Amino acid sequence: MKESLMDVICCPLDKGDLELDVDERDGEEILEGTLTCTECGETYPIEDGIPNLLPPDMREEEENGEAAA
């Protein structure tokens, strides 16, 4: 994701602002990192350049679904 995406995304749970922590960057692109809600503290991963902003219960459901397959 590009850093400018921060202008349009927020926490899916409470619409709070997100704080960006970058682990790996390739030029303009943020490849790996974490987004943390400044209101509720929930964290959302950035993996392979894509932020996963599903609420945690939905994200876990899908991770478990794949793990069980």
Place this chain on the structure above:
Amino acid sequence: MTGLDRGGPDVYRPAEDSGLLAEAAVETAHGRVLEVGTGSGWVAERIAEERGLRVIGSDRNPHAAAEARERGIEGVVADLLDPFRGGAFDTVCFNPPYLPTDPDNEWDDWMEHALSGGESGRELIAPFLVDVGRVLAPGGTVLLLVSSLTGYEEVLALIADAGFSHEVVVEESFPFETLTVLRLEREG
């Protein structure tokens, strides 16, 4: 079991509905664009390439978001409009999963998520319409694809309830359904 281990496709392929939405969006999109349920990202890519607009593509399916990203679209994994800020977009496009599905016959993989609109066919259209006004900037536009299989009149009622006026941008009839792209604007 997921779609992954059946060797089936994980991401909805562009079809007649995608073509019609792309046609409408290339004609009417403006400003900053969000495509909800972007799937392969094909429609989003058409808008970005032919109009030179910034297009963000979101999908519940991480495989879809990844494919959209490969097309140069900014991909986000999201449930409908949940993680988008108020007033962030000038144009929001949505080709919803709209096929009415018997709950006993749901098959629970990524293609089901891409196609099924629940028993009524409107299970994602309704919450989308309730929330989409929030993410629209002043003067913003929604482009929504509606199939006759989903119940055209019922969708129009949901649109009016959400406080939008509508006009038909493009419409095309196929043997089993009529597809319409509606342009919605806030009333008043």
